[in-house]
Amino acid sequence: MSDKYKHGEKILVAVDCIIFGYDHGTLKLLLFKRLLEPLKGGWSLIGSFILPNESVEEAGKRVLHEITGLDEVYMEELKSYTAVDRDPGARCISIGQFALIGLENEETLEIKDGVQWHSVSDLPELVLDHNQMVVDALARLRNRAQYYPIGLELLPKKFTIPQLQTLYEEIFQKKFDSRNFRKKLLSLNILIQLKEKDKSSSKKGAFLYEFDYTKYRKLKNKGFKFSLI
Amino acid sequence: MSDKYKHGEKILVAVDCIIFGYDHGTLKLLLFKRLLEPLKGGWSLIGSFILPNESVEEAGKRVLHEITGLDEVYMEELKSYTAVDRDPGARCISIGQFALIGLENEETLEIKDGVQWHSVSDLPELVLDHNQMVVDALARLRNRAQYYPIGLELLPKKFTIPQLQTLYEEIFQKKFDSRNFRKKLLSLNILIQLKEKDKSSSKKGAFLYEFDYTKYRKLKNKGFKFSLI
DNA sequence: TCAAAAGTGTTCTTAGTACACCCATGT
DNA sequence: ACATGGGTGTACTAAGAACACTTTTGA
Known part of the structure; x- marks a missing residue:
């Protein structure tokens, strides 16, 4: 391996999806209650490690499809979260994916076990740096709603x-x-x-x-x- | 390792810095002529793999310091580049870092061997997906210049x-x-x-x-x- | 008939745009 | 004295903000 590659240490790369929905006049976020270790019982954004044969964007769409069954959703990259100690389990970076789902109403969407909508104004504590991801995603939502007709996606x-x-x-x-x-x-x-x-x-x-x-x-x-x- | 971690495949994570400067009335970009394989002789953005003990942001600042000796520069994350086949040498993702350097004039900055300023209006072909990074960075520059007094950084x-x-x-x-x-x-x-x-x-x-x-x-x-x- | 939400116009204020001349100075 | 870039003001236009009443209809 050449000079450029030899110092690289391979690390885990994840996506975490910050998924907004809007129903009954309330802005909601899709969260997942961890059924297994690590962080069993903690609320978390919905994420996954990226697979060898997919880009980060593809990983985000895969996760969203696995959870909601939906394919055509608005999704854009939020930012990366890369602090060295952000995940006590392993060195691992995550790319936040900002997503909006249009609901006819909440019940029409079949979501997987352990996954629940939470009102944005009343969120539980989240694991790791996921609270920060939500803060950043809300700022992005306001920006996008102001300058793009993105509210319509919801x-x-x-x-x-x-x-x-x-x-x-x-x-x-x-x-x-x-x-x-x-x-x-x-x-x-x-x-x-x-x-x-x-x-x-x-x-x-x-x-x-x-x-x-x-x-x-x-x-x-x-x-x-x-x-x- | 738990269920969550077991499917993760570790991969290489790099930063590439899109560094703008302004001198003699011209907007310039700092590029690097690769002295070694891979892609020897090709022009590239200036990057590095991230080290085990640093975040992506820290890696970007380190690269910038190594190349220019500067510490206090404007830097923000651009976006990630994660296509599976983006680097023929290895599965490797890169986080683009958008940076602006204020120059008194071009010559006052001591830059490392193989690194050169190029006028943005006359760029060479770049390796990998670096051309796309530059396109994205220019769009970001226009956005920031419009809504933030960021032009002043240059x-x-x-x-x-x-x-x-x-x-x-x-x-x-x-x-x-x-x-x-x-x-x-x-x-x-x-x-x-x-x-x-x-x-x-x-x-x-x-x-x-x-x-x-x-x-x-x-x-x-x-x-x-x-x-x- | 009334309660409750939908729909509609005008005035005022502010910000943006277009545009042309005088100023200061070194050569 | 003149050429060069720096600096200024005004009139017009467009967009945003403030504001109150009428309409429809189910109960």
């Missing part, structure tokens, strides 16, 4: 504007003016209004919308800058 | 407003109106005007400024949002 395909607003209020922990929110949102021209209404939260009902991905991508390629709030 | 401690404008024009590859640029910049209230002038580029001379880090941090902690252009 809603069902058909959603109402008041629903989206409530989601943004949950993410940013503050109220928005409904007239300004609606005006700004519709001015982006990336929503398609449907004929149907959703009457689950009011007698009058609110019009359902779909997100126009094609239009969004076209605008983005033209260098159009979004800012949703 | 200038000497004392600089003139026309200098900063030229740097921004180099980063974004477009001209800015000098009146508006100055107005916006000064309205942020994070520059301290000095009594001295720099006469190196005009007979009249331009006032030198320093960046007020303390004030900047205070404003940032208050949630103040910057946008420099």
Whole structure:
């Protein structure tokens, strides 16, 4: 082995997925109660070591698929966690993967044993440096929600504007003016209004919308800058 | 070893530093001509495997120190590069580290043998996936220059407003109106005007400024949002 | 008929953009 | 005296913020 390689020490590389969902007006995180050692009984993010034949991104998608059965989820790299003593079991680095799942409602998703949704506003202590990962992921979520129409990833395909607003209020922990929110949102021209209404939260009902991905991508390629709030 | 650890395969973990500098009106990148196999003679970013007793961030700082002798540089994680076949020599992932160096001028920095500054607008082909790392780093540079006063990291401690404008024009590859640029910049209230002038580029001379880090941090902690252009 | 959420417009303020001339100085 | 880059101000336009009432409908 050449000079470049000879000093390298092989170490374990993991992914940990910070998976957000939104249901019944609450922002939630998917956590796993460890059934086995190490750290048995502790709450943890859902992760895995990367396999010899997969990239970190592929490992993240595999984990998410194993847990939820879902394939098409929004996922992006958060950052690496590499402190020497972060895992007492072994020298091991982890790449955080930030993921958003759109739920029709919580119950429609079949998740594996030991895995549970937790409200973001009421999380248990997590093992290792997973609390820090969640803090970082929440900051990323706010950033993305502000500059990309990423909030839409957390809603069902058909959603109402008041629903989206409530989601943004949950993410940013503050109220928005409904007239300004609606005006700004519709001015982006990336929503398609449907004929149907959703009457689950009011007698009058609110019009359902779909997100126009094609239009969004076209605008983005033209260098159009979004800012949703 | 427990269930969690048993499937992990240990692999090599490297850092590669994408190091920008700015000198004589040109944005530059620090590259290394490989003196030994593998890939002898190819241009590469400057990297290293991480050592058993250091984090990825520490490895990046170590590499930068070894090459330039500098300690206090701006560095942040870019992203990981983890494709299975990215390095033909071995399974090896790399964490890109984005770094900015403030040069008084190019010659003041003593850099190691085989390491050279290259104009960003005229880069050679790089080994492995290093070209992609540079593309990603340039996008990050533009983002950071827009939303953080990061352009200042690339200038000497004392600089003139026309200098900063030229740097921004180099980063974004477009001209800015000098009146508006100055107005916006000064309205942020994070520059301290000095009594001295720099006469190196005009007979009249331009006032030198320093960046007020303390004030900047205070404003940032208050949630103040910057946008420099 | 009333309670509860959905939907709608206007004014005011602020920030961004476009644009042209005088200033200071070394040669 | 002139060439060169540094420095300034104003008018126009666009976007964001503040703010209150009408509509629909199920119970």
